[in-house]
Amino acid sequence: MLVQQRTESDLLADRVSSTLLSFTDWLQAFGETSLDHQTFFAGPVGAFAKSFYYRNPKLGIAAVAPMIFCEAFVPSTRRLFYSPVRFPIADAHYAMGFAFLYEATKETAFFERAIHFLNELEQTRSPDYKEYCWGYPFNWVTRNGTIRKHTPLITSTPYGYEAFLHVYRLEPQAEWKSVLESVARHAISDIKDFKISETTSSCSYTPFDQGGVINAAAYRSFLLTSASKLLANDSYWKIAEGNLNFVLQNQNQDGSWYYAVDGVRDFVDHYHTCFVMKALAKIHTLNGHQGCLEALSKGVTYYVANLFDSDGLPRPFSKAPRLTVYKRELYDCAECINLCLLLRDRFPQLNETLNTVVSGILKDWIKPDGSFRSRRLHLGWDDVPMHRWGQSQMFRSLAYYLREARQGSLL
Numbered sequence: 001m002l003v004q005q006r007t008e009s010d011l012l013a014d015r016v017s018s019t020l021l022s023f024t025d026w027l028q029a030f031g032e033t034s035l036d037h038q039t040f041f042a043g044p045v046g047a048f049a050k051s052f053y054y055r056n057p058k059l060g061i062a063a064v065a066p067m068i069f070c071e072a073f074v075p076s077t078r079r080l081f082y083s084p085v086r087f088p089i090a091d092a093h094y095a096m097g098f099a100f101l102y103e104a105t106k107e108t109a110f111f112e113r114a115i116h117f118l119n120e121l122e123q124t125r126s127p128d129y130k131e132y133c134w135g136y137p138f139n140w141v142t143r144n145g146t147i148r149k150h151t152p153l154i155t156s157t158p159y160g161y162e163a164f165l166h167v168y169r170l171e172p173q174a175e176w177k178s179v180l181e182s183v184a185r186h187a188i189s190d191i192k193d194f195k196i197s198e199t200t201s202s203c204s205y206t207p208f209d210q211g212g213v214i215n216a217a218a219y220r221s222f223l224l225t226s227a228s229k230l231l232a233n234d235s236y237w238k239i240a241e242g243n244l245n246f247v248l249q250n251q252n253q254d255g256s257w258y259y260a261v262d263g264v265r266d267f268v269d270h271y272h273t274c275f276v277m278k279a280l281a282k283i284h285t286l287n288g289h290q291g292c293l294e295a296l297s298k299g300v301t302y303y304v305a306n307l308f309d310s311d312g313l314p315r316p317f318s319k320a321p322r323l324t325v326y327k328r329e330l331y332d333c334a335e336c337i338n339l340c341l342l343l344r345d346r347f348p349q350l351n352e353t354l355n356t357v358v359s360g361i362l363k364d365w366i367k368p369d370g371s372f373r374s375r376r377l378h379l380g381w382d383d384v385p386m387h388r389w390g391q392s393q394m395f396r397s398l399a400y401y402l403r404e405a406r407q408g409s410l411l
């Protein structure tokens with residue numbers, strides 16, 4: 001039985017390898033800028049409509065309806081609303097993906113591509129900040145106001161940190177370590193703490209908001225936990241622990257986490273659940289924190305039972321907060337693969353989920369040009385390639401899978 005399983009794993013890894021090589025050819029030809037799922041609302045027309053909707057929901061429906069219609073039925077019209085741009089968060093994922101490919105194949109060309117994307121990250125850091133940090137290359141309209149482009153986000157910056165850390169571990173260089181040190185300083189000085197108790201604190205999403213977002217605290221806690229180990233700085237762990245306690249204390253009884261604790265954004269979705277559990281998994285790996293393992297045990301139970309369809313593939317929400325124009329996200333599938341790879345040793349039931357999702361991607365989500373489909377809509381597909389919204393994440397996830405397969409750690 002073990003021999004048969006291993007053969008199946010080998011065959012799947014071979015298909016993943018072929019997919020990744022085709023994707024790298026596509027990426028080279030397509031280029032490193034793209035549209036985005038937020039493109040409809042990134043330009044002045046869409047931004048005004050979305051802002052008006054948040055201020056006047058009933059009247060605002062008419063303002064956003066044309067964009068929602070286009071998103072659901074003519075996704076290619078994104079190009080009419082904004083231009084292709086470079087996304088630092090995508091560059092970080094590509095850097096890590098190529099680093100994984102290098103580890104899987106030992107081909108130096110892949111390592112050179114990883115370094116290329118690190119160089120791009122150095123160029124696209126938020127320009128108004130002393131330390132290294134990253135945000136979005138567009139104005140992001142939210143229900144709490146507009147976040148100006150290049151404003152650092154604690155949900156983006158950790159990916160830049162991880163990209164430099166990944167390559168630094170493969171080939172330690174002082175330049176890359178100095179970037180890691182700078183990112184850690186940013187997470188301490190520019191991202192704010194909001195004390196809830198003597199042992200618990202929320203943190204800001206940007207340098208300017210009031211906190212309360214669960215995955216933001218999880219991201220920051222992981223980043224500072226990692227930095228405390230890498231840089232031998234216990235003060236980083238003390239701050240990380242406060243944010244970690246916030247995440248642990250706000251887990252629901254059923255094992256889920258709401259997006260935020262503001263009483264408004266109380267939805268549970270797939271990729272934000274993955275973000276939180278990935279952070280807990282990494283922290284547990286770093287320091288063996290028992291609370292992380294206990295929370296993950298409850299979280300995995302909820303995750304498997306509520307965030308997958310009957311075919312075993314990710315569903316976007318356990319309960320949707322609004323009408324959605326799609327049935328399935330490439331982004332959800334990518335984060336599911338990431339999470340399963342991180343947790344399969346602690347929760348073996350995720351091995352089956354991992355194989356199901358990887359097989360599903362290879363079966364239905366690969367386009368003839370080598371890129372991935374972006375979304376499965378209620379009618380048809382959204383085939384617009386978006387670096388930030390799934391392409392880079394899936395590339396990294398499959399490269400991570402291949403590295404693990406080639407090192408013999410998959411069953």
